Amino acid sequence: xxxxxxxxxxxxxxxxxxxxxxxxxxxxxxxxTEMALKNHKGTESEVVQICSRLLKYAPDRKGGGGCKxxxx
Numbered sequence: 001x002x003x004x005x006x007x008x009x010x011x012x013x014x015x016x017x018x019x020x021x022x023x024x025x026x027x028x029x030x031x032x033t034e035m036a037l038k039n040h041k042g043t044e045s046e047v048v049q050i051c052s053r054l055l056k057y058a059p060d061r062k063g064g065g066g067c068k069x070x071x072x
Contacts, residue, residue, distance in 0.1 A: 014052045023055060024048070 016022035023029050033047045 013055050014048060023051065 012021040012023040
């Protein structure tokens with residue numbers, strides 16, 4: 001996925017925490033999982049972990065909303 005697509009995914013996370021869209025239930029996640037398991041050695045939990053990391057850092061990508069800084 002390119003940066004523009006990934007930066008728009010900042011409204012999603014794997015479980016829908018914080019009122020976000022549940023990425024785990026989307027068709028694109030199912031396709032990613034099926035293709036990853038078909039073409040590479042690994043487990044579904046590894047695919048979930050990698051997708052979670054991609055979603056976590058999506059706002060930091062060029063064109064994204066940027067990372068929110070904690071104010072202390």
